[in-house]
Amino acid sequence: MIFVHKLGSLAQIDQDRQDKKVIIQFFNSYFGSSVSIIGVEFDQNQKLLTLKLQSSSVFELKNVLVKLTDKEVFDKFTSVRPSNLTRSLDGKYQINVTVSTVAPKI
Amino acid sequence: MKLDINKIDIRTIITSRRYMLFASVMVVIGLGIVIFGVIAQVGSFAELLTANNQAQNTSRALQNKVKSLQEVDYLEEFSKSPQVDLALPFEKPLLQLISGVNSVAQQSGVSLSDITTSPGKLATQSAKVALDGTTVVAAPQRIGDDTKISIDGVNVLTIGLKARGSLTQINTFLDLIEKITPITQATKFKLSLAPAVAIQPAASGSAVLQTTTDVYESELELSTYYFAQPIAVTVDTPLPSIGKKEQAFLNSLDTYQFPDYQKQQQVQGGGSIDLFGTEQ
Numbered sequence: 001m002i003f004v005h006k007l008g009s010l011a012q013i014d015q016d017r018q019d020k021k022v023i024i025q026f027f028n029s030y031f032g033s034s035v036s037i038i039g040v041e042f043d044q045n046q047k048l049l050t051l052k053l054q055s056s057s058v059f060e061l062k063n064v065l066v067k068l069t070d071k072e073v074f075d076k077f078t079s080v081r082p083s084n085l086t087r088s089l090d091g092k093y094q095i096n097v098t099v100s101t102v103a104p105k106i
Numbered sequence: 107m108k109l110d111i112n113k114i115d116i117r118t119i120i121t122s123r124r125y126m127l128f129a130s131v132m133v134v135i136g137l138g139i140v141i142f143g144v145i146a147q148v149g150s151f152a153e154l155l156t157a158n159n160q161a162q163n164t165s166r167a168l169q170n171k172v173k174s175l176q177e178v179d180y181l182e183e184f185s186k187s188p189q190v191d192l193a194l195p196f197e198k199p200l201l202q203l204i205s206g207v208n209s210v211a212q213q214s215g216v217s218l219s220d221i222t223t224s225p226g227k228l229a230t231q232s233a234k235v236a237l238d239g240t241t242v243v244a245a246p247q248r249i250g251d252d253t254k255i256s257i258d259g260v261n262v263l264t265i266g267l268k269a270r271g272s273l274t275q276i277n278t279f280l281d282l283i284e285k286i287t288p289i290t291q292a293t294k295f296k297l298s299l300a301p302a303v304a305i306q307p308a309a310s311g312s313a314v315l316q317t318t319t320d321v322y323e324s325e326l327e328l329s330t331y332y333f334a335q336p337i338a339v340t341v342d343t344p345l346p347s348i349g350k351k352e353q354a355f356l357n358s359l360d361t362y363q364f365p366d367y368q369k370q371q372q373v374q375g376g377g378s379i380d381l382f383g384t385e386q
Binding site: 001003004005012013017020038040042 | 355
């Protein structure tokens with residue numbers, strides 16, 4: 001009984017990791033080479049993955065915002081929310097994108 | 107013809123129709139026996155029948171469970187029980203995690219620093235009240251404070267650390283960290299160029315700061331998991347079956363690394379035989 005419960009929990013954790021990895025890989029290639037992912041935060045309770053994106057051009061980040069409203073993104077994820085556009089001391093621009101990892105259709 | 111009830115002679119009826127009267131009385135008594143004796147028993151008989159059916163079902167379920175339990179030892183899946191216990195141990199796996207992280211750091215070539223955790227944090231709020239007598243105020247979650255986290259039916263232990271190396275090395279570290287036991291994943295990751303390092307050239311005696319363009323530093327939070335939760339089931343509950351997802355994980359378990367960690371079974375060192383001085 002405990003063995004099967006443990007196995008179920010392990011499989012669920014593994015599934016969460018796979019979903020997380022798939023989303024990171026998707027957005028890494030989706031935004032192109034001029035936008036880098038410099039931070040990742042995974043909320044295990046809410047199943048939310050926050051990606052911190054950085055670019056040296058604010059226009060690239062504007063392009064990110066436009067791309068996030070594409071049908072392709074809406075079709076794949078149940079929730080995608082950009083937030084916290086900031087400019088760092090070294091002149092680079094950063095934005096957070098929070099994605100729900102629940103059943104990504106990739 | 108109208109029957110006058112006042113002219114009916116009871117005595118004549120008793121004399122001339124006494125057998126019919128006796129038969130009528132017997133019929134009434136018989137009906138009484140049926141109503142009060144038999145029908146009253148029908149209800150309890152039905153209850154007994156239901157209870158018997160339930161007992162038979164329970165007995166059948168128990169027999170099936172005993173049979174399943176006898177077959178468990180021969181199941182291929184159950185032969186991997188030791189590996190599953192290492193992947194999701196029953197106790198807080200701090201030492202196993204540090205051992206695994208150290209092994210992965212050596213394989214990937216990153217250097218680790220600033221490892222933070224607080225596994226010794228008081229387990230309960232009442233314990234804290236008993237200790238210092240203060241009122242406990244709910245505090246925000248901190249690294250290593252795993253007393254309240256329970257996800258997917260397991261408890262979580264989180265440690266923080268910094269990994270320093272090239273992008274490839276950090277990437278390898280992140281890949282390998284998800285292949286160790288106890289099962290672990292990076293839940294927070296922040297990448298930045300490594301800060302300048304003070305080096306001392308051989309020619310001059312003064313140290314100079316040298317910035318590195320290909321060395322990165324990543325701040326990480328690693329979460330590992332352990333199983334410390336009660337499972338409430340009835341005796342006749344059938345054994346749960348292993349689904350496709352679980353089966354796939356079992357198959358992938360062979361690719362995991364199992365750090366060579368020996369569990370400590372007894373207190374070592376000290377040398378004091380009479381620790382509390384009770385034998386003096």
